[in-house]
Amino acid sequence: MSRPCRSVLYIPAARERAMEKAQSLPADAIIFDLEDAVAPEEKVTARDTLGRALREMEFGTRLRIVRINGFDTEWGKDDAAALAKARAEGVQIDAVLLPKVNQPEDLQALAEVLPGIDLWAMMETAAGMLNAASIASHPALRGMVMGTNDLAKELNARYRADRLPMQAGLGLCLLAAKAHGLTIIDGVYNAFKDDAGLRAECDQGRDMGFDGKTLIHPAQLSVANEAFAPSEAEIDLARRQIEAFDAVLASGGGVAVVDGKIVENLHVVTARATLAKAEAIAAMAE
Numbered sequence: 001m002s003r004p005c006r007s008v009l010y011i012p013a014a015r016e017r018a019m020e021k022a023q024s025l026p027a028d029a030i031i032f033d034l035e036d037a038v039a040p041e042e043k044v045t046a047r048d049t050l051g052r053a054l055r056e057m058e059f060g061t062r063l064r065i066v067r068i069n070g071f072d073t074e075w076g077k078d079d080a081a082a083l084a085k086a087r088a089e090g091v092q093i094d095a096v097l098l099p100k101v102n103q104p105e106d107l108q109a110l111a112e113v114l115p116g117i118d119l120w121a122m123m124e125t126a127a128g129m130l131n132a133a134s135i136a137s138h139p140a141l142r143g144m145v146m147g148t149n150d151l152a153k154e155l156n157a158r159y160r161a162d163r164l165p166m167q168a169g170l171g172l173c174l175l176a177a178k179a180h181g182l183t184i185i186d187g188v189y190n191a192f193k194d195d196a197g198l199r200a201e202c203d204q205g206r207d208m209g210f211d212g213k214t215l216i217h218p219a220q221l222s223v224a225n226e227a228f229a230p231s232e233a234e235i236d237l238a239r240r241q242i243e244a245f246d247a248v249l250a251s252g253g254g255v256a257v258v259d260g261k262i263v264e265n266l267h268v269v270t271a272r273a274t275l276a277k278a279e280a281i282a283a284m285a286e
């Protein structure tokens with residue numbers, strides 16, 4: 001099972017204080033952002049500030065992902081070169097996130113500058129949605145992140161609580177990610193003081209199969225961590241399904257019934273994954 005990624009917090013790389021704070025925040029992963037959260041006039045100093053933070057700060061088990069600027073901007077190639085240099089010095093960078101990926105060739109261009117590193121792709125353009133399957137098949141790709149703000153902008157879509165305009169894109173990327181065994185993280189919820197709205201959107205994302213949610217503020221962490229973790233009821237059900245199925249198998253049968261619903265081998269696979277995820281989350285908290 002891939003590591004839990006319930007909460008993936010963006011931190012603008014220009015904000016040293018926010019990066020310091022992240023060392024003790026309960027985020028499963030951090031995206032150190034050199035792209036949209038950094039103003040053009042701050043791009044170069046933000047790259048240096050991030051370099052110092054990655055060298056000097058301690059982020060524990062949190063996955064360290066760096067979002068660089070696109071290669072079609074004046075900063076992208078220098079961002080990638082700075083990361084290549086840091087890695088050569090032994091600095092831990094778990095993945096590089098490329099924005100606005102339209103096609104697998106965009107990832108290939110980055111892979112050639114940073115060979116051997118895990119790549120993640122921002123899925124946030126109409127072309128990216130249509131090419132999701134071929135993007136997902138890039139051999140260095142490990143994760144996809146939905147960029148629902150850019151996607152809404154490109155589609156000229158309205159923001160709606162049910163995210164109806166987003167469903168086609170979310171679904172295409174989910175299918176592509178799952179077909180290739182990638183982690184896939186849902187987009188941000190912009191109203192960072194609205195916990196109830198965030199919870200509803202997390203629940204929708206979890207129902208669809210997303211592994212976690214990208215977040216923009218520390219106050220959103222606990223909501224996402226809870227929504228994307230197996231609940232007590234799910235853990236209890238998983239245990240009972242496994243127990244009932246084992247008993248049926250021992251008596252020569254192949255289908256158990258729990259709470260009035262059938263349990264077959266495929267449900268047991270899901271039940272075991274639920275327990276494994278709960279254990280992985282517990283281990284990270286130790």
Ligand SMILES: CC(C)(COP(=O)(O)OP(=O)(O)OC[C@H]1O[C@@H](n2cnc3c(N)ncnc32)[C@H](O)[C@@H]1OP(=O)(O)O)[C@@H](O)C(=O)NCCC(=O)NCCSC(=O)C[C@H](O)C(=O)O
Binds near residue numbers: 019
């Ligand atoms: C939204 C914010 C601008 C709010 O910032 P601020 O006014 O400073 O918030 P607070 O005063 O409430 O902050 C309280 C403390 O928390 C720290 N803090 C704030 N944000 C973060 C963070 N993201 N990570 C870590 N720590 C954070 C503050 O430093 C305060 O700490 P202390 O000093 O101890 O009191 C701000 O939250 C922010 O900038 N958020 C990130 C915005 C961002 O990254 N945007 C880009 C990603 S979204 C996107 O691009 C998605 C995608 O591409 C798409 O297209 O959809």
Ligand SMILES: [Mg+2]
Binds near residue numbers: 099122147149150
């Ligand atoms: Mg974006």
